[in-house]
Amino acid sequence: MSEAPLVSIENLTISLPGNNGGRLFPVRDVSLSIGAGEIVGLAGESGSGKTITALSLLGLLPPGGRMSGHIRFGGQDLLTLRPREMADVRGRDIAMVFQDPMTALHPMLSIEKQLTEHLRHHRGIDARAARTRAIELLELVRIPDAARALKRYPHQFSGGMRQRIAIAIALCCEPQLLIADEPTTALDVTVQAGILRLLQQLRGELGLSVLLITHDMGVMSALSDRVVIMYAGRVVETGTRTDVLQHPRHPYTHSLLGALPHEQGDDMLLQPMRGTPPSIGALPPGCPFHPRCDWAEGRCRDIEPGLRVVEADRGIACVVDPLVGVPA
Amino acid sequence: MTNAAPATANLHSPTGKLRSAWLQPLGLVGATLLLIMIIAALLAPWILPHEPNAQAFGRFLAPNATNWFGTDQLGRDIFSRVVHGARVSMPYALQLVVMAAVIGTIAGAIAGYFGGWIDGVIMRAADLVMAFPDIILAMAVVAALGPNLFNAVLAVVVVSWPIYARVVRSLILTLRDEPYVQSSRLLGASSGRALWKDIRPNVAGPVVVLAALEYGHAVLILSGLSFLGLGAQPPTAEWGSMVSEGAKYFDKWWMSAFPGLAILVVVLAANFLGDTLRDAFDPKSAKAFR
């Protein structure tokens, strides 16, 4: 990255109150960056910490949560902002789209109301200008017959349309970064394809950066420029989409790709991983993946590996690094 | 070791839910208060310095060293009467709540399980009862049966059972469609067996919570009926009737204030306890005890 990235998360650690008065660390020493106009995919299973990392960008931690590290955005460190200042950034410079389109929209307000309210709050423009902008936004997300759509209510739209509207609301103040947390998981696969295409178009037309959080490696592959894989609160692998998905170097990435249905000649294979992801309250010593790892050695139990840069724009968190040069 | 707890600048403890810190102590407070009153009520005959009905002191004495709560128009010690009042209101209210809960639960279970016209009849009966303000209906029942404490309890049971019936019925209807109930049916359990083995354990919790929340309400209505002269009759020391007597002598504030305070404390305590129990039983609540 020759130019400074748009967002740079450095050594982020998040702690939450645990059940017995102690603290849990669902995110430990996570660093990742997103460039302008770049789509970065953040992948991981449940318990990997991907969603809470995204929420930290918006300052939306659960009660009792604390963060340390730096989140550099627009010349500021977001972690030093006061709640009021953070509220300004949220929605205006960084916006988020959530998984469930059914609950993302207010069921009792018209689409026009939901779009313009946001605009008028952040930008203080008048009703007429807000309405014009609202129509623009609906057209941007390819909702047919935008002027009529403004008058309707969420329940009159399908899941895919609602998600598009949610994206329009997120974009109303022209944010630089859009965080999409599992934006298509609740949608049918044919509808999902449309939303993925839309996100790519928006990146092209608006220069929008996207942090795409997903557990679906196919979605990651279709849309991301770069990929960040998280496991049990740590980043375990980063790199370009092609590198990571075609030549995964971390054992977890390799096993995960193997556990997905993948074609091999005339067959479709499914190779399960053994074990389950650990819960944050009961992490194994050393590397959190070592109990499930086919290449684990003795030292894996002693050291929790940090992310190491192994090539240009490629990092893995593994002391054994057994997969150099092995294709997926 | 990269895992050491980092030095955190305590930024962003965002919108901490203070309630979650509050609510548990509140339950303890509620339970403790109730416990104190129950113990005092049980031990009353032995620990109290004076007889509740003994007209042993000067009339209308303000609270003093001998009569902590003062005396009433017949020279009786109000403190003893208030404590004895607990022996009336609290057990009767408990009895009432248990009877209403049992009747209501059975009615609701039958309505939910059988459906059809039985459901219709039971639910319409419940609607009928709930259409009236509870105290008015209770008054009507007591007036018909004759004003005494036993009939007052009966009247409040008549007025209270519908809420249990409604809650239990809707629980049963919801739980009937849960996959784990369907899976039992597929394994051969009849509707009745599924009701008993799978649904019943999941109904008990909410009913207990409801009963705890209703307890304070029961105390209140019972006291209200007594206040109106339709419940406990003189000379029984009962909070509601004591408040009523004290209302005739307004400047002697201690005659109404202390029994009224007793009612307040019990109702609040029951509510705190009920709230905490409800949170404890709610599987979705973060405050649920495990």
Next chain:
Amino acid sequence: MSLLEIRGLEVTYAGHAGTRVRAVAHADLDVEAGQIVALVGESGCGKSSLGKAAVGLIAPSAGSIRFGGEPLDPLKRGGRPKAQRKLQMVFQDPFSSLNPRRRIGDLIAEGGRVASEAGETPMSVGECLERVGLSAAFADRFPHQFSGGQRQRIAIARALAARPRCIVADEPISALDASAQAAVANLLVSIVRDLDMGLLFISHDLAIVRSIADVTSVMYLGKIVESGSSAAVWRDPLHPYTRSLIAAIPRPDGKGTLPRDLPGDVPDPAHPPAGCRFHPRCPSVMAVCREREPQREALQPLRTAACFVASTANPAHDRPVATNFVA
């Protein structure tokens, strides 16, 4: 005679304002012993309704279901007939498929009772747990102490304890993590093969289904539009909807190709389009598709589709009536 035979099934619900919604509009399906049949479709296609009707949880409004040659009755107030208890179901949500207040040993033993009542030696609770990859020591625990994938295994163990001859699994892995999905899917397959059971696997995930099922049937808006061996359906789909479905799946191959989207929305099942239900969205629509509804026909050996476009493209075919496939 198939193990599970569904003919002309229709499932109708009362919709809003007096409309009737045909969730399943005339479906034929067969499952043989030792065979895995997948039923694939997106939301609203009726696959769950078909699954529930197949085990008797809901009553069909038309058509017949036969299990082991005998007609299957929907569940009534009494207990389920003994013979039908050999047809079990695994549900989608691992969090509500086990009673939170009962120990899992107790839950599995209930399944075992079915087997003893049928005169068979029941599998012990420990055996069932081990067969699904869990330790026998877990029998005393409660469901909330387990992860989603483990709970699904317990649900399978419970069904297994009844020694079923056929299992209907309604989206059994959709709610699980990717690593658990593969494991539970493989578990189901191994159980079915070992015990020569039939499995009706309902899913929206064509790729998973391709890996584990022998036969795949594709459903759209209440109708089965295509059916055939999984390999053939995947490699050479006959119906345009199947083709769109396959093209819409994003591949985790690192190539960055966007999957093809299918424009339009699934129509309201209460008011399906005239003619072929898929025609408003079909990329290959012809005039006849708007007027008449295509019937299911065998267009190639052991493959059926309900599509005018497909039958035009496959003219040289016998028209065998049988629609069951043996792997």
